[in-house]
Amino acid sequence: MAPLLSLQSIQLTLGGAPLLDGAELAVGPGERICLVGRNGSGKSTLLKIAAGLLPSYDGRRFMQPGATIRYLPQEPDFGGAPTVLAYVEAGLGPNDPVFYARSLLEQAGLTGEEIPAHLSGGQARRAALVRALAPQPDLLLLDEPTNHLDLPGIEWLEAELAGLRAGIVLISHDRRMLETVSRSIVWLDRGRTKRVDRGFAHFEAWRDEVLEQEEREQHKLGRQIAREEDWMRYGVTARRKRNVRRVAELAGLRAQKRDFAKPVGGVRMAASEAEGSGKLVSVAEGISKSFGDVCAVRDFSVRILRGDRVGIVGPNGAGKSTLLKMLTGVLAPDRGEIKLGTNISAVTLDQTRDSLNPEATLSETLTGGSGDQVLVNGVKRHVIGYMKDFLFRPEQARTAVGVLSGGERGRLMLAVALARASNLMILDEPTNDLDLETLDLLQEMLADYAGTVLLVSHDRDFLDRVVTSTIAAEGDGRWQEYAGGYSDMLVQRRAPTAPGGKPEAKKRGGQADSPAPTGRKLSFKERHELEKILPPAISQLQADMAKFQRMLSDGNLFTRDPKKFQATTGALAKAEADLAKAEERWLELEVLREESER
Numbered sequence: 142m143a144p145l146l147s148l149q150s151i152q153l154t155l156g157g158a159p160l161l162d163g164a165e166l167a168v169g170p171g172e173r174i175c176l177v178g179r180n181g182s183g184k185s186t187l188l189k190i191a192a193g194l195l196p197s198y199d200g201r202r203f204m205q206p207g208a209t210i211r212y213l214p215q216e217p218d219f220g221g222a223p224t225v226l227a228y229v230e231a232g233l234g235p236n237d238p239v240f241y242a243r244s245l246l247e248q249a250g251l252t253g254e255e256i257p258a259h260l261s262g263g264q265a266r267r268a269a270l271v272r273a274l275a276p277q278p279d280l281l282l283l284d285e286p287t288n289h290l291d292l293p294g295i296e297w298l299e300a301e302l303a304g305l306r307a308g309i310v311l312i313s314h315d316r317r318m319l320e321t322v323s324r325s326i327v328w329l330d331r332g333r334t335k336r337v338d339r340g341f342a343h344f345e346a347w348r349d350e351v352l353e354q355e356e357r358e359q360h361k362l363g364r365q366i367a368r369e370e371d372w373m374r375y376g377v378t379a380r381r382k383r384n385v386r387r388v389a390e391l392a393g394l395r396a397q398k399r400d401f402a403k404p405v406g407g408v409r410m411a412a413s414e415a416e417g418s419g420k421l422v423s424v425a426e427g428i429s430k431s432f433g434d435v436c437a438v439r440d441f442s443v444r445i446l447r448g449d450r451v452g453i454v455g456p457n458g459a460g461k462s463t464l465l466k467m468l469t470g471v472l473a474p475d476r477g478e479i480k481l482g483t484n485i486s487a488v489t490l491d492q493t494r495d496s497l498n499p500e501a502t503l504s505e506t507l508t509g510g511s512g513d514q515v516l517v518n519g520v521k522r523h524v525i526g527y528m529k530d531f532l533f534r535p536e537q538a539r540t541a542v543g544v545l546s547g548g549e550r551g552r553l554m555l556a557v558a559l560a561r562a563s564n565l566m567i568l569d570e571p572t573n574d575l576d577l578e579t580l581d582l583l584q585e586m587l588a589d590y591a592g593t594v595l596l597v598s599h600d601r602d603f604l605d606r607v608v609t610s611t612i613a614a615e616g617d618g619r620w621q622e623y624a625g626g627y628s629d630m631l632v633q634r635r636a637p638t639a640p641g642g643k644p645e646a647k648k649r650g651g652q653a654d655s656p657a658p659t660g661r662k663l664s665f666k667e668r669h670e671l672e673k674i675l676p677p678a679i680s681q682l683q684a685d686m687a688k689f690q691r692m693l694s695d696g697n698l699f700t701r702d703p704k705k706f707q708a709t710t711g712a713l714a715k716a717e718a719d720l721a722k723a724e725e726r727w728l729e730l731e732v733l734r735e736e737s738e739r
């Protein structure tokens with residue numbers, strides 16, 4: 142089947158350095174492709190070339206005649222439209238039904254009468270998504286579609302994409318969305334693209350295999366050059382024509398070695414830790430806060446202990462930032478009491494990056510404008526060396542913060558925050574604009590951090606990997622704390638409800654609104670299932686998944702044996718689904734057991 146869109150041998154140079162060097166992309170009808178790569182690798186540029194908005198220096202772009210394409214940029218341009226509906230209708234074709242656009246606006250929580258200049262970031266993103274989705278295009282190009290979306294907005298978008306027949310190319314840092322949507326991966330690395338027809342869940346194993354193969358090939362090349370150089374020194378004979386050929390081959394090998402672009406290094410991050418805080422970090426007793434007639438927090442109680450990692454989730458406008466400010470003593474409650482622990486040294490990472498001065502240089506921001514040294518964990522470091530830890534080049538030292546990309550500003554905020562000694566880290570949407578590798582390292586750093594973490598995020602995967610409990614908005618100013626990450630919260634919300642409508646979920650001590658124990662104990666069958674049946678079943682499913690993933694990591698399997706590839710892919714998907722069900726059942730029984738023993 143002919144592709145809807147094809148890019149071949151795309152070349153693009155920016156600032157004298159090649160950004161794209163033979164990149165390729167092909168999208169067929171109904172294909173779901175995630176485009177991944179490090180920040181600054183050229184993903185957004187390649188997507189703009191695919192959309193026909195940016196010319197390439199060299200290469201070929203083919204678009205199937207008659208096919209419709211819609212592109213969602215990271216920052217929507219409303220172009221002076223008087224209302225959201227006018228903005229959406231301007232993106233419709235002559236035969237596209239307006240009623241469908243109005244229906245999508247309603248589903249996205251918009252009336253269409255909103256004035257674009259007055260929209261919040263989440264509303265602007267939903268309006269831009271409706272404009273892209275309403276024409277029901279043949280091909281949809283999405284650049285970071287979850288930026289500024291809250292969790293209900295992300296889930297709405299996933300549901301819409303699941304029902305589309307369009308081909309999709311998606312750039313996102315949201316792992317859960319990538320795993321849900323993608324069926325193929327295009328990896329943009331060092332200007333070139335590599336493709337594998339697997340979902341995003343297989344990306345990291347495949348990427349590591351590709352890099353290991355490159356390393357082996359470079360090692361072989363180095364040994365070959367060493368042999369040829371040894372021949373040059375000791376093996377030259379009178380056979381002139383043969384010697385000339387081998388000398389030329391050696392020059393070619395050296396050029397190949399010299400021109401090889403090594404993978405971009407990783408961010409190196411470690412938090413500067415202050416002396417430990419007291420055991421109690423923050424205790425809220427029946428706190429409430431209203432703004433006019435709107436109640437943001439209603440009669441909420443919680444105890445946050447040293448070492449806790451607490452996630453705060455909810456729709457935009459639910460009051461997450463208000464609750465966070467109250468728990469950290471920045472904002473006083475209207476009713477109730479907040480008690481902060483002793484010896485607290487807090488550092489804050491703000492999602493708006495407002496603390497960054499756009500006029501200041503990168504060096505001035507890190508050093509505070511004095512000298513060329515940064516104090517990190519009590520040790521002075523030269524600012525250039527510290528910059529390199531966060532993937533900044535030495536020549537960027539005098540670059541103004543205002544011209545940095547979103548990902549670069551995110552890394553700069555991390556560099557500033559992690560240099561300060563702390564035992565309480567307050568993170569408000571820290572994952573915005575960060576690439577997947579940096580997210581992995583941030584997660585590892587937080588796992589090693591000895592202090593306490595308060596985290597506001599819409600990134601479901603990041604929450605699951607980092608937090609030990611989740612405070613979720615329940616509507617009308619009510620908040621509830623659940624044990625575990627975002628997925629654990631969903632399971633507990635689906636648990637049977639006690640009188641009063643509150644879930645019989647596993648909650649933390651000190652919660653004023655925790656339900657009384659139900660008194661129901663596990664039956665013998667349930668206890669046997671919890672202790673004897675589920676653990677070995679989960680272990681076996683994990684082992685099966687690892688086996689299937691090893692089989693699929695063979696890059697030649699699809700070409701060599703398509704039927705085996707399809708069968709293995711199906712078996713892996715079934716194992717993943719069975720594992721999710723088994724883990725959910727185990728958690729349900731474990732919650733019930735702990736409730737009965739309270």
